[in-house]
Amino acid sequence: MITWIYLLLWTSLVSSQAVYLPDTEDISIEKPEESEEKCFKYNIIPIDTESSDMAQVFYLACRSLAITNVRSKRFIQPIVDFIKNTVTKKVIVSKMNRSEIHAKANDLYNLLREEKLGGDVTVREFQELTNWNATVILSDFRYPPFTEGDAWDSTQKFLSCDPFNHIELKLCGRVGPRYNWAGRKFIVPLVRFDATGSIMKYIEMPKYIAVVHGHMSLIKTCTRLLSLSVCTLETAKTCSPFDTTLCNTTLKVEESKVFIRDYGEWTVVASFFENYTTFIDGKMETHAMDASRHVALRLPYSSWARFGNVTVYGHALHDYDHFPIYVGMKVPPVNTDDIDSLEKQYGKWPILAESRKMILSKQSGHSPELLFVAIFLLCSFFIIASVLLVLLCHRHKRNQKDHKEKPEGGKVVYANGNCEIVI
Numbered sequence: 001m002i003t004w005i006y007l008l009l010w011t012s013l014v015s016s017q018a019v020y021l022p023d024t025e026d027i028s029i030e031k032p033e034e035s036e037e038k039c040f041k042y043n044i045i046p047i048d049t050e051s052s053d054m055a056q057v058f059y060l061a062c063r064s065l066a067i068t069n070v071r072s073k074r075f076i077q078p079i080v081d082f083i084k085n086t087v088t089k090k091v092i093v094s095k096m097n098r099s100e101i102h103a104k105a106n107d108l109y110n111l112l113r114e115e116k117l118g119g120d121v122t123v124r125e126f127q128e129l130t131n132w133n134a135t136v137i138l139s140d141f142r143y144p145p146f147t148e149g150d151a152w153d154s155t156q157k158f159l160s161c162d163p164f165n166h167i168e169l170k171l172c173g174r175v176g177p178r179y180n181w182a183g184r185k186f187i188v189p190l191v192r193f194d195a196t197g198s199i200m201k202y203i204e205m206p207k208y209i210a211v212v213h214g215h216m217s218l219i220k221t222c223t224r225l226l227s228l229s230v231c232t233l234e235t236a237k238t239c240s241p242f243d244t245t246l247c248n249t250t251l252k253v254e255e256s257k258v259f260i261r262d263y264g265e266w267t268v269v270a271s272f273f274e275n276y277t278t279f280i281d282g283k284m285e286t287h288a289m290d291a292s293r294h295v296a297l298r299l300p301y302s303s304w305a306r307f308g309n310v311t312v313y314g315h316a317l318h319d320y321d322h323f324p325i326y327v328g329m330k331v332p333p334v335n336t337d338d339i340d341s342l343e344k345q346y347g348k349w350p351i352l353a354e355s356r357k358m359i360l361s362k363q364s365g366h367s368p369e370l371l372f373v374a375i376f377l378l379c380s381f382f383i384i385a386s387v388l389l390v391l392l393c394h395r396h397k398r399n400q401k402d403h404k405e406k407p408e409g410g411k412v413v414y415a416n417g418n419c420e421i422v423i
Helices: 054-070 081-090 098-114 125-131 136-140 148-153 335-348 351-362 369-399
Strands: 002-005 018-022 027-031 036-044 155-162 168-177 181-188 192-193 199-203 208-212 214-223 228-233 249-253 258-263 266-270 275-280 281-287 294-298 304-307 312-315 323-324 412-415 418-423
Touching: 002 258, 018 266, 018 294, 027 214, 036 136, 036 181, 054 098, 098 125, 125 148, 136 168, 148 323, 181 418, 199 281, 199 351, 208 228, 249 335, 258 312, 266 304
Parallel strands: 002 181, 027 228
Antiparallel strands: 002 027, 018 181, 036 168, 155 168, 181 208, 192 199, 199 249, 208 214, 214 228, 258 266, 266 294, 275 281, 275 304, 294 323, 304 312, 412 418
């Protein structure tokens, strides 16, 4: 079955490790278990028009092919001379001049000699060469209207001549019983910064996900055609946003504290800076970064955004759009093992040493934040104890003024020059 994927959902979806952004490219999803390999043959009869003598072109190309197949290459007359001489002898009145017939017949002959056409021959080029109507392949291979180029690119193509100097075209490809509409999104892994903002950690994931009737499925591979891509869905258990146990983790060092990735028209920027600036239609604005430190930007041409000293230039065809990515991140923090790995790769950088120092300080429990909390708790305890003591002394002095007697057998628990507490 071939499922046609069109962009239906523009709302970004978010998980704890990734965000999903819309893709403007159309794709088709092929399910091998529901499709089969089929071949269709098309007999192309030469049709003369007011400006072309296709019968002459077909005749010369097929006759030349027959001579090539019969004679040895060592003794064969050059195909250019054969076509030129044949045109001179047989063509008396022609809608095309001799050089045009010669050129077109020679191009068709070269394709016939290949037998199996390569991917460099487009459907438009073949139509112009043979006057063939390619729309007939849409119903055979279950493609929607106006996608002849995609149907053509998804097939294997074989070319030959029949005894009547007609062109026989055989196309082979996978065909399914039907197709369904759906959508495709980019998978954008989220980045976690260390305390310095120069070391970044994220989980590697596949690039695309398909949204079929509201259900998300992982895409395994995609092959680009003319106006869309043919993709297959992943059926085996592998790394995905739904299960990251099989995913690898990547570490990057960026002294600029900015990490930029492009996804179609979108640019996702992870930045350690608190603010960033955009320049759109001649107007500059300042925006605050979210706590996740991620923002998705769709910047048209001639616009840009600046994060610290790093400038991101626009490349989108659609209007400007941007939004912060609000998500509670579950990407593991940078640890000392990560620093060890980076030092093996980059050497002893001061940035790595600073990051290691901050990690160890946090692990030891003597961070400035913890020290402040401890001092605050001790001061609070001392103040509360002092207030209680003053209140007890004040009550005892009032009892003395009222000439109250001490309880018999009482025990003095506290006394100074001004008061004593008896229980």
